[in-house]
Amino acid sequence: MKHDPENLVDLLxxxxxxxxxxxxxxxxxxxxxxxxxxxxxxxxxxxxxxxVHGGILASLIDLTGLYTVIAAGGVAKATADLxxxxxxxxxxxxxxxxxxxxxxxxxxxxxxxxxLDDDDRLVASGRGTYLST
Numbered sequence: 062m063k064h065d066p067e068n069l070v071d072l073l074x075x076x077x078x079x080x081x082x083x084x085x086x087x088x089x090x091x092x093x094x095x096x097x098x099x100x101x102x103x104x105x106x107x108x109x110x111x112x113v114h115g116g117i118l119a120s121l122i123d124l125t126g127l128y129t130v131i132a133a134g135g136v137a138k139a140t141a142d143l144x145x146x147x148x149x150x151x152x153x154x155x156x157x158x159x160x161x162x163x164x165x166x167x168x169x170x171x172x173x174x175x176x177l178d179d180d181d182r183l184v185a186s187g188r189g190t191y192l193s194t
Contacts, residue, residue, distance in 0.1 A: 092162040094129040112150035126172035126189035129160030136193035145187040154179025
């Protein structure tokens, strides 16, 4: 099923996990999507330094890539592969996830995502491939 990129705000609210993350669209174009996730203490896995759990960052990369493909008019039903690189701890403020379509395909699409902290520092990046059939 192909989703309408115009209804992306509604799609972000479909799953309870997505709602729990509190994702908001900052910018959207035909090959680019920027989401913001608010800071919450529940995200922290290392209380000594106050760092966000890596699984949350991986989820943010995955969801941003998937919704970037949809925003570009592609179909993304499931994640086929996900690669994540962690660059520094995410320790304060909201996080911005910036997705860019690499390739829209008939069966597989690919998107890259960068996550920036409140000081515009790169905390994580990754690439997802998404099945469309």
